[in-house]
Amino acid sequence: MPHDTQCNGSRFLVDCPSRLLFDQVADKWSMMIMTVLNGGGTRFNDLKRRLEGVSQKSLSVTLKRLERNGIISRTVVATTPPAVLYEMTPLGLTLLPPFQAIYRWAHNNMDAVEAARVAYDSDHS
Amino acid sequence: MPHDTQCNGSRFLVDCPSRLLFDQVADKWSMMIMTVLNGGGTRFNDLKRRLEGVSQKSLSVTLKRLERNGIISRTVVATTPPAVLYEMTPLGLTLLPPFQAIYRWAHNNMDAVEAARVAYDSDHS
DNA sequence: CCGAATCCAATCTGATACTG
């Protein structure tokens, strides 16, 4: 039996469990972090540099949430100065292909969407 | 050449075109609307009833955005009283499989995520 | 029946400053 995306018969509840999980990982910074870490683990400030535009707070909060959900791991390395390594977990790695499918769709259909926008805007001017 | 999710070499820009498009269609109500309409076109108030918890404003705004992006179509039927039919477009239909893949992931890995949360919370108590 | 427009409260987010 396939997964029921409706969660409750013919109605769609806001607190559908799949949706709640989606909200934890589908936001702007989460996806960028996962894409960066997919290329290899790295540290806090390196992450911050590569995610142009992220604030310390947003990065910190997002990393913590991803870690709590088992998507990434956080390892303190006792060097001098101390370093903290962030990496994708095996579970997190399985989440990337579905997201990449959506990015591929966005990339492949950008022109069609843009054409639809132009048509819409000219009709509603 | 596969799609470059980075959009700009080793840095990740906030205004990456794919991301901007993603934001237009990946929000809470957009996904619920698309899932409902995948089962067949319907009208405004029927949509509102089936999307438990949506306000008129949010529904109206979201439908307009989806229409502008070519994901759904809006057809006025000149009956008495007038009716408005919302349907998925061919373009919109191609967006559903990628989203369903994410929902499948969420459904399949819910237990693993929950376990990770329990472990995290007990470590950070 | 199908919305648009307005108001307002809650939320989110980032800049800033400070700490181990």
Add this chain to the structure above:
DNA sequence: CAGTATCAGATTGGATTCGG
């Protein structure tokens, strides 16, 4: 280096009201 604390501005989203 790797964060936490705080606060103000921006954004969101519902309730309400009104019009075609």
